[in-house]
Structure formats: structure tokens, C-alpha cells
Amino acid sequence: MSLKFDWSRFDQLDLHTFHEIVRAREAVFVVEQACAYQEVDGLDPLAWHLRATVEGKLAAYVRVIGPGDKFAEPSVGRVMTVSTYRGRAFGRTLMVEAIRFTEERYPGHGIRIGAQAHLEGFYASLGFETVSEPFDEDGIPHIEMVKSGS
Numbered sequence: 001m002s003l004k005f006d007w008s009r010f011d012q013l014d015l016h017t018f019h020e021i022v023r024a025r026e027a028v029f030v031v032e033q034a035c036a037y038q039e040v041d042g043l044d045p046l047a048w049h050l051r052a053t054v055e056g057k058l059a060a061y062v063r064v065i066g067p068g069d070k071f072a073e074p075s076v077g078r079v080m081t082v083s084t085y086r087g088r089a090f091g092r093t094l095m096v097e098a099i100r101f102t103e104e105r106y107p108g109h110g111i112r113i114g115a116q117a118h119l120e121g122f123y124a125s126l127g128f129e130t131v132s133e134p135f136d137e138d139g140i141p142h143i144e145m146v147k148s149g150s
Contacts, residue, residue, distance in 0.1 A: 003052040003059060003090060005097055010045045020058050021049065028080040037138040043070060048101070052094050059085040060094045064102050073112040073146065074102050095126055099147065110149035117141035 013021070026039050046069045052060040059082055065075040076098045081090045102111050115123050117134050120143060124130070128145035135142055 001054055001088070003054060003093055006051045006053065007101060008049050008051070010047060010049065013049060017051070021051065021061055024058055024061060024082055025078055025080060027083070029078070032083070033140065035138050035140060048105075050094070050098060050101070052090065052097075054085065058082055060090045062094055062098045064098060064105075067106055067109050071112040073110045073149075074106045075112050075114075076102060077113065091122070092126075095123075099126065103149070108149040111147045113145050113147075114142050115145050117143050120145070 008017075010018075022040055029035060030037070030039055043065050044063070047063040047065050050062045050064070051058055052062075060080065062079045063077055065071075065077065067074045069075075070077075076095070079091065079095065079098070081094070099111065111128075112131075113123065113128060114137065115128070118141070120130060123145050126147070128147045130143050131146050132144040
């Protein structure tokens with residue numbers, strides 16, 4: 001079972017696809033994590049959206065925000081795997097693809113993320129370094145991490 005990647009700009013997503021993405025993001029970030037916040041934000045129209053599918057079904061997702069739109073560096077965020085596809089290392093595969101894409105599209109800029117603090121080791125294993133003290137974001141401890149540009 002392998003992932004198929006599909007990168008799209010916001011205006012390339014049809015309504016059904018965007019609905020599928022938002023529904024999955026809300027299931028993970030709002031419902032599962034019991035975190036009431038504005039999940040759909042003003043950054044979606046600026047982002048690159050990566051749908052990772054298995055046999056046509058959404059299995060994982062991430063978005064990439066360009067430099068200057070959120071941070072000085074490009075940013076990878078909304079990293080998630082749909083619950084039925086967890087335990088298959090899709091998160092790592094997804095992040096490797098997101099890093100590859102971001103470094104190709106924005107060479108030399110590095111990448112900044114706002115990571116949930118309990119995932120610090122995971123992101124460190126992908127080359128990110130912690131650059132902030134933990135802070136609360138919507139009731140969940142977060143840290144900022146940076147992967148240097150090459």
C-alpha cells in the first residue's frame with residue numbers, strides 16, 4: 001500500500017476535494033485533539049496543498065505556506081494522517097515529500113514549523129532544530145523548529 005501525492009494550489013482544488021481536506025483536518029485537529037480553534041484560516045488560499053491518497057482515498061495531508069506569508073521562511077503545517085491510515089509511517093513519508101517540495105520550490109530559504117511539542121523528536125529526526133521555548137497554542141504545547149536551507 002503506497003501513497004500517491006497530489007500537490008495543488010488552493011484555486012486548483014475543486015469544492016469536493018477541499019471539503020474532504022477540511023473535514024479530515026477538523027476530525028484530527030479539532031475533534032480528536034479536543035481543541036476549539038479557527039481551523040480554516042486565511043492561509044489556505046496562499047498555500048500549496050498536498051493530498052496523499054491510497055487507492056483514491058485521502059490518507060494524509062500537509063500544506064506549505066510560502067516565505068513571508070506566515071514566517072520569513074516557508075512553513076510546513078497542518079501535518080496529519082487520517083486515523084484509519086495511522087501506524088504505517090505515512091507521516092514520515094508525507095514530511096519527506098513536503099520537505100523535498102519546499103526546498104525545491106524555495107531553495108536556500110530553510111523551513112520553519114510550529115510543532116506540537118510532543119513531536120519534537122520526530123521533526124528533529126527530519127533535520128529540524130528547536131528554536132523556541134515551549135508555548136501554548138490553542139491549549140496544546142508547541143515549539144518553533146527550523147530546518148536550515150542548503
